[in-house]
Amino acid sequence: MIVGISGSPKDGNNNAVMRKILDSFENSELIRCDSVKVAPCIACNYCASHDHCVQSDDGNKVNEKLAKADAIIISSPVYFGSMTGQLKCLFDRTLPLRRNGFKLKGKIGAAVAVGGSRSGGQELTIKxxxxxxxxxxxxxxxDNNHFGGTVHVPYSKDSFGEETVEGTIFAVESLLRRLKC
Ligand SMILES: Cc1cc2nc3c(=O)[nH]c(=O)nc-3n(C[C@H](O)[C@H](O)[C@H](O)COP(=O)(O)O)c2cc1C
Structure with a gap:
């Protein structure tokens, strides 16, 4: 099972990138930051003694999906040289997964960043x-070359970015094959 996360607050380039990526795998699911509601972590420490978050938005459902994944592929718009606030909120809310047996340990991870400029901070965002x-x-x-997918909008016209996205898909597929044989 491949789980993708698109970090954009709107249905734009990042969702298109993730659709392309997930179409390459038989069994996949996309979590879209423009569809889920995940509030910031409030550092209440509830998850130090419970296997879930105290907040009753979509955070726990997202965590259940991530825990089932073999690979997690994440795309974010570049906002001021980093990921979106929506994606950072989602990340912080995954603390219950770490505090309760490192449930993402050993899963394959790959990243894509989409910027309005060619060199607008895609690699920083991926880092x-x-x-x-x-x-x-x-x-x-x-992407079997550098850091992952580095895309410049519009994605549909970025042939260089497309190569890095394809390289990222290939890198995930290759490792999945090696780990399962
Ligand atoms: C608040 C904000 C900050 C941004 N900062 C950057 C930036 O630092 N570098 C860059 O290349 N693009 C920047 N952009 C452009 C977005 O990265 C670009 O529009 C986005 O990747 C488009 O993705 P989407 O169509 O999926 O929303 C910024 C856009 C917004 C709204």
Whole structure:
């Protein structure tokens, strides 16, 4: 099972990138930040003694989906050189997964960033997504060349970005094959 997360607050380039990526896999599900409601972590420490978050929005449902994934592929718009606030909120709310047996440990992770400029901070954004993956003890792949998918809007016209997205798909597929044989 491949779970994708699109970090955009609207149905734009990131959702298109994630649709393309997830269409390459037989069994996949997309979590869209323009559809789920996940409030910021309030650091209440409820998850230090419970396996879920005290807040009753979509955060726990997102965590259940992430816990079932073999690979998690994440795309974010670049906002001021990093991920969107919506995606950061979702990341912070995954703390119950880490505090209750590192439920994302060993899962494959890959990242894509979509910017309004060619060099607007895509690699910095990917590094920030990678930090979340590393802190969950996930195993990261890039695009078999550099960091992952680096896209410049509009995605439909970015042939360079498309190559990095295809390389990222290939890197995830290759590792899935190796781990399952
Ligand atoms: C608040 C804000 C900050 C942004 N900062 C950057 C930036 O630092 N670098 C960049 O290349 N693009 C920046 N952009 C452009 C977005 O990255 C771009 O429009 C986005 O990737 C489009 O993705 P979407 O169509 O999925 O929403 C910014 C856009 C917004 C709204």
């Amino acid at each position: 920030d997504i990678h930090a979340w993956m590393l802190i969950h003890a996930m195993v990261i792949v890039g």
